[in-house]
Amino acid sequence: MTQVAVAGGLVVVAAVLSRIGRLGVERELVVAAVRAAVQLAAVGALIALVFEYAGLAAVFVALMLATATFTAGRRLAGVPDATLRSGLAIAAGTATGLGPLLVTGAFDTTPRELVPVAGILTGGAMVAASVTGRRLAEQAADELAVIETRLTLGVRVREALAPAVRRAAVTGLIPVIDQTKNVGLVTLPGTFVGLVLGGASPAEAARVQLVVLLSLLAVQVVAALAVARLVVAGLTAPGERVVPPTRPGPSRTAGSRPRWRRRP
Amino acid sequence: MAAPRIETQGVAVARGGRELLRGIDLRVDAGQVVAVAGPSGVGKSSLLRCLVRLDEPVAGRVLVDGSDAAELDPCALRRRIGLVAQAPVMLAGDVRANLAYGLEAAREEDLREALEATGLPPELHDRDARELSGGEAARVAVARALTRDPGALLLDEPTAALDRDSAAPIEALVRDLAERGLGVLVVTHDDAQAERLADERVEVRRP
Numbered sequence: 001m002t003q004v005a006v007a008g009g010l011v012v013v014a015a016v017l018s019r020i021g022r023l024g025v026e027r028e029l030v031v032a033a034v035r036a037a038v039q040l041a042a043v044g045a046l047i048a049l050v051f052e053y054a055g056l057a058a059v060f061v062a063l064m065l066a067t068a069t070f071t072a073g074r075r076l077a078g079v080p081d082a083t084l085r086s087g088l089a090i091a092a093g094t095a096t097g098l099g100p101l102l103v104t105g106a107f108d109t110t111p112r113e114l115v116p117v118a119g120i121l122t123g124g125a126m127v128a129a130s131v132t133g134r135r136l137a138e139q140a141a142d143e144l145a146v147i148e149t150r151l152t153l154g155v156r157v158r159e160a161l162a163p164a165v166r167r168a169a170v171t172g173l174i175p176v177i178d179q180t181k182n183v184g185l186v187t188l189p190g191t192f193v194g195l196v197l198g199g200a201s202p203a204e205a206a207r208v209q210l211v212v213l214l215s216l217l218a219v220q221v222v223a224a225l226a227v228a229r230l231v232v233a234g235l236t237a238p239g240e241r242v243v244p245p246t247r248p249g250p251s252r253t254a255g256s257r258p259r260w261r262r263r264p
Numbered sequence: 265m266a267a268p269r270i271e272t273q274g275v276a277v278a279r280g281g282r283e284l285l286r287g288i289d290l291r292v293d294a295g296q297v298v299a300v301a302g303p304s305g306v307g308k309s310s311l312l313r314c315l316v317r318l319d320e321p322v323a324g325r326v327l328v329d330g331s332d333a334a335e336l337d338p339c340a341l342r343r344r345i346g347l348v349a350q351a352p353v354m355l356a357g358d359v360r361a362n363l364a365y366g367l368e369a370a371r372e373e374d375l376r377e378a379l380e381a382t383g384l385p386p387e388l389h390d391r392d393a394r395e396l397s398g399g400e401a402a403r404v405a406v407a408r409a410l411t412r413d414p415g416a417l418l419l420d421e422p423t424a425a426l427d428r429d430s431a432a433p434i435e436a437l438v439r440d441l442a443e444r445g446l447g448v449l450v451v452t453h454d455d456a457q458a459e460r461l462a463d464e465r466v467e468v469r470r471p
Contacts, residue, residue, distance in 0.1 A: 152318070154342045239338045
């Protein structure tokens with residue numbers, strides 16, 4: 001319990017720092033922390049059952065996909081049909097990794113193996129889709145004048161947005177690339193630690209971790225490219241025009257006052 | 265490329281759901297300078313955007329050589345009718361990269377000629393386009409449109425951001441482009457400029 005209390009205290013510190021730094025994410029930090037606590041407690045109670053019954057495992061995987069879809073969809077607010085586009089990208093990314101791993105028998109289709117692997121791959125796809133899609137939507141809004149200049153020079157929307165797509169996808173993929181490069185040197189990822197704590201030999205744990213990490217590279221590249229493709233399509237209007245998304249996220253923290261306004 | 269005849273028939277434009285201009289009839293022929301004059305904020309820029317389908321008119325039609333612009337390939341239309349914005353945006357890279365942007369096989373000779381036509385020296389090719397002065401950027405933007413071999417140019421307030429010394433050569437350039445056979449449509453809030461430049465004037469005001 002002391003561990004959780006200390007970690008909870010760190011969330012309070014993070015929220016205070018967010019306030020001081022005017023990041024405006026205090027509420028989101030606290031909500032994320034509370035959700036994590038509730039969800040992990042629930043999963044802890046349910047996981048034994050999920051591992052027991054295949055039907056329940058299928059529902060659990062579907063729930064993971066749906067949650068990832070809505071989470072990424074919220075990050076793309078302002079893009080038409082954001083949730084649908086996020087869901088397609090995450091499903092494409094997850095299937096890219098999960099398909100070959102299951103078909104070749106690298107992992108078993110038993111709930112005990114399927115659920116954790118599907119969770120890790122879906123989570124990876126979600127991060128790549130959220131970051132890439134959001135960054136792309138932000139650039140389309142911020143750089144509209146540049147994008148329209150390219151359009152007036154006679155190129156298609158896809159080409160006019162290509163530099164923004166490239167930058168957004170690179171930003172979305174930096175974490176997984178760095179994580180893979182530095183595994184064992186900077187980070188000891190969850191799969192490895194979990195397996196070792198669960199009694200597997202370090203060599204066995206390392207092998208499974210390697211499979212997961214390498215699969216994640218493909219999963220995230222596919223999710224990033226798919227979401228970029230789908231966001232570009234969402235921002236394209238008939239006549240090779242760009243409809244910029246309404247700017248996602250708050251521009252000013254609630255309650256703050258513009259500097260130019262006179263004090264009452 | 266042969267200069268297209270651009271016509272609008274009863275065009276109305278809106279921005280953000282608010283109607284700005286309505287019933288606009290104008291015509292630009294080869295070798296002609298037509299000025300659209302009127303106060304700032306009245307919708308002149310939106311009108312130009314409609315001519316190259318960056319926006320769609322809320323009423324009326326835009327015709328290019330008698331064909332409805334809404335039925336033409338937008339990319340081909342934008343190469344044929346160049347739009348130079350009021351504050352031209354220079355793309356990343358040097359002037360050469362800007363001139364060649366979007367062209368499959370840009371010939372060095374064509375790029376140099378386009379630059380010369382706007383009165384800029386060839387040495388400018390290697391300069392970072394984002395470090396040009398306002399006057400130079402305005403000319404490079406015209407040259408960049410010319411590399412697509414257009415038949416007509418739409419110039420949005422071409423001198424609004426320039427001082428008097430930089431504005432006079434741009435006005436001379438506008439006349440020169442028409443003498444080369446291009447149809448030129450200039451949007452301006454400056455009545456005197458419209459008077460100096462245009463063969464024909466279209467006055468616009470709020471509906």
